[in-house]
Structure formats: structure tokens, C-alpha cells
Amino acid sequence: AQSVTQPDIHITVSEGASLELRCNYSYGATPYLFWYVQSPGQGLQLLLKYFSGDTLVQGIKGFEAEFKRSQSSFNLRKPSVHWSDAAEYFCAVGAGNTDKLIFGTGTRLQVFP
Amino acid sequence: SAVISQKPSRDICQRGTSLTIQCQVDSQVTMMFWYRQQPGQSLTLIATANQGSEATYESGFVIDKFPISRPNLTFSTLTVSNMSPEDSSIYLCSVEGLAKNIQYFGAGTRLSVL
Numbered sequence A: 001a002q003s004v005t006q007p008d009i010h011i012t013v014s015e016g017a018s019l020e021l022r023c024n025y026s027y028g029a030t031p032y033l034f035w036y037v038q039s040p041g042q043g044l045q046l047l048l049k050y051f052s053g054d055t056l057v058q059g060i061k062g063f064e065a066e067f068k069r070s071q072s073s074f075n076l077r078k079p080s081v082h083w084s085d086a087a088e089y090f091c092a093v094g095a096g097n098t099d100k101l102i103f104g105t106g107t108r109l110q111v112f113p
Numbered sequence B: 001s002a003v004i005s006q007k008p009s010r011d012i013c014q015r016g017t018s019l020t021i022q023c024q025v026d027s028q029v030t031m032m033f034w035y036r037q038q039p040g041q042s043l044t045l046i047a048t049a050n051q052g053s054e055a056t057y058e059s060g061f062v063i064d065k066f067p068i069s070r071p072n073l074t075f076s077t078l079t080v081s082n083m084s085p086e087d088s089s090i091y092l093c094s095v096e097g098l099a100k101n102i103q104y105f106g107a108g109t110r111l112s113v114l
Helices: none
Strands: A003-005 A010-014 A019-021 A024-026 A032-038 A044-050 A056-058 A064-068 A073-078 A087-094 A101-103 A107-112 B004-007 B010-013 B019-025 B031-037 B043-050 B068-072 B075-080 B089-096 B103-105 B109-113
Touching (some): A019 A107, A032 A064, A032 A073, A044 B103, A101 B043, B031 B075, B043 B075
Parallel strands (some): A010 A107, B010 B109
Antiparallel strands (some): A003 A024, A019 A073, A064 A073, B031 B089, B068 B075, B089 B103, B089 B109
């Protein structure tokens, strides 16, 4: 069965520092992978996605993620964090033969000035 | 991407009552989904709603508790029936856009049951 693990429940960084949020998935074939962000009181916004091809994908707001099949990982990165990046980040995996998404438990990012 | 509107944005309800949540999309979509996000938790899929057919419910969710309507390609409703405090959650609607397997979300409905 598909599953997604986000090992870090809460991460705190200083503004301007680099960021990496971890995501590990379990799926037999090549998965569809997503990162969503949920700001306080808001719905989910799609940051980026990986379906196939180049394993380094660029998203909105300066985020990128790298798919590593050997590690079953899809970590999210940003070189310099802004205070407005404080939010909850969800990694999700989808199967090619269905439209369902399985979400990780989320990582809450706190940014200090 | 699609623009998705959910109503109400929040509500406080008494136990034993029911609440119907509306989801309106600005374009025709085939697949619509309803999720629940319990306090401090991740999203759990309740059901998938396709126009013209019965909704498909995930394990642990039943139609009597969460009836869903999908009368056309731009609209769906989710009813939370006979509510209890355990139903206090954020309920989110999502749609699959033109690109298959990519879902876009509404802002959610924040429900508190007293």
C-alpha cells in the first residue's frame, strides 16, 4: 500500500537560512509526488509536482524538490527562507492508475526574524 | 488551475444537527474529492464524487454519515449528518484539473461541534 512519511513534525529556521523538508514514500512503481503548502486559515496550495523526467523539479515561491528513487525520497528545499514561508507543508503521493492522493502528516515550519 | 469556492468558510453547530458544505468550481471538472483534516492532523480522503454516479467512499466513511451530491460538473455538496464533537474538523473540497492526477483545493470549511 502507498504511504508517505514526513519525519519532521516541526522545524524552526531563521529568515534567510536554507531549508530542507524531508519526505519518504512507499510505492511499488514510479509514483506521482507532490508538495502542498497550507498557510494558517487557508486551503492547500500546490507548490510543485513530479511525474517523470528530470528528478529536480522547480516550483512556485522559489521552492524545488528532488526525487531520489534509491532513497524513496522527495525532499523539498529552498535556499533562503522568508518569514512568509511559515506554514504547514504536506507531501503527497498519487498512484498512476487512480486519482487518489495519500498525504503525509505534515511539517510545520516556523521562521524567526 | 481551477478556482474553488467553499461555503460556509466556518460554522459552529450543535450536536445532533447536520451541516451541508458547498463546493463550487469555476470550470467543468470530472473528479471532485472531499477530505477531512482533523485538528493537528493530515488530510484523509472521505470520498470521490463523479458527476452522474454515486460517490465512492473510503474505508471508515459511510454514505449515511457523509452524504454527497454531485448534480453537475461544477458543483458538489457534502453533508455531515447527526454531528458529534468528534466531527469537528476542517473539510476540504478538491478537484482534478485539466492535467490528470493534479488536485486543486478550496480554502476549506472549519466546523466546530458543541
